[in-house]
Amino acid sequence: xxxxxxxxxxxxxxxxxxxxxxxxxxxxxxxxxxxxxxxxxxxxxxxxxxxxxxxxxxxxxxxxxxxxxxxxxxxxxxxxxxxxxxxxxxxxxxxxxxxxxxxxxxxxxxxxxxxxxxxxxxxxxxxxxxxxxxxxxxxxxxxxxxxxxxxxxxxxxxxxxxxxxxxxxxxxxxxxxxxxxxxxxxxxxxxxxxxxxxxxxxxxxxxxxxxxxxxxxxxxxxxxxxxxxxxxxxxxxxxxxxxxxxxxxxxxxxxx
Numbered sequence: 001x002x003x004x005x006x007x008x009x010x011x012x013x014x015x016x017x018x019x020x021x022x023x024x025x026x027x028x029x030x031x032x033x034x035x036x037x038x039x040x041x042x043x044x045x046x047x048x049x050x051x052x053x054x055x056x057x058x059x060x061x062x063x064x065x066x067x068x069x070x071x072x073x074x075x076x077x078x079x080x081x082x083x084x085x086x087x088x089x090x091x092x093x094x095x096x097x098x099x100x101x102x103x104x105x106x107x108x109x110x111x112x113x114x115x116x117x118x119x120x121x122x123x124x125x126x127x128x129x130x131x132x133x134x135x136x137x138x139x140x141x142x143x144x145x146x147x148x149x150x151x152x153x154x155x156x157x158x159x160x161x162x163x164x165x166x167x168x169x170x171x172x173x174x175x176x177x178x179x180x181x182x183x184x185x186x187x188x189x190x191x192x193x194x195x196x197x198x199x200x201x202x203x204x205x206x207x208x209x210x211x212x213x214x215x216x217x218x219x220x221x222x223x224x225x226x227x228x229x230x231x232x233x234x235x236x237x238x239x240x241x242x243x244x245x246x247x248x249x250x251x252x253x254x255x256x
Contacts, residue, residue: 023218030214049100060221111203116174141171
């Protein structure tokens with residue numbers, strides 16, 4: 001550790017990396033399967049509010065460095081400056097947190113609809129009536145299967161495979177998904193194709209509920225101890241050097 005840097009300064013220099021580590025730990029405790037530094041970086045690339053939250057954390061830490069870098073300020077002035085910094089940063093963080101939660105919920109729902117929503121009629125020349133019939137057939141199949149036993153669900157999947165009934169197969173998939181029945185979901189995806197599988201995996205890779213809260217909490221600008229606002233060693237060295245130069249200049253102006 002550099003003698004001219006405090007422990008608090010070194011921690012703030014590594015604040016971005018520490019925030020990622022903290023976030024991964026939060027996500028692991030929340031049971032998120034993709035809890036890793038790489039997973040957090042992927043989410044950052046996908047969601048602008050998360051990018052902005054991480055940038056805001058850097059602004060916050062730079063602001064604290066500016067406070068501790070002013071060795072001429074009194075304790076009360078540093079406390080007041082810290083209060084102003086928090087009042088400036090936290091409303092932005094809270095707004096970004098709301099945006100991130102909303103965007104993740106919307107993206108997850110969109111991916112879910114892409115995979116399990118009412119199927120469109122396969123023919124490009126299908127009339128509105130044909131499309132409406134396809135949607136009704138799907139909803140009817142879902143209602144019929146919602147209370148099905150595993151054996152009945154398996155039988156419905158076999159019938160769908162034998163007859164090429166896409167609506168029935170998708171109904172099997174969505175009912176299985178609601179139950180956490182991965183076997184029948186994978187059976188549906190095998191017929192739905194690579195695009196549906198990709199979107200299904202993308203949906204599952206997104207945090208939801210408490211895992212979104214854990215992600216957001218990982219990048220919250222942390223409160224500091226009162227003592228952490230004390231002037232940094234560098235600031236004190238500069239102040240002492242300035243005072244020594246001033247004293248030497250004053251001494252040179254007068255007779256001893």
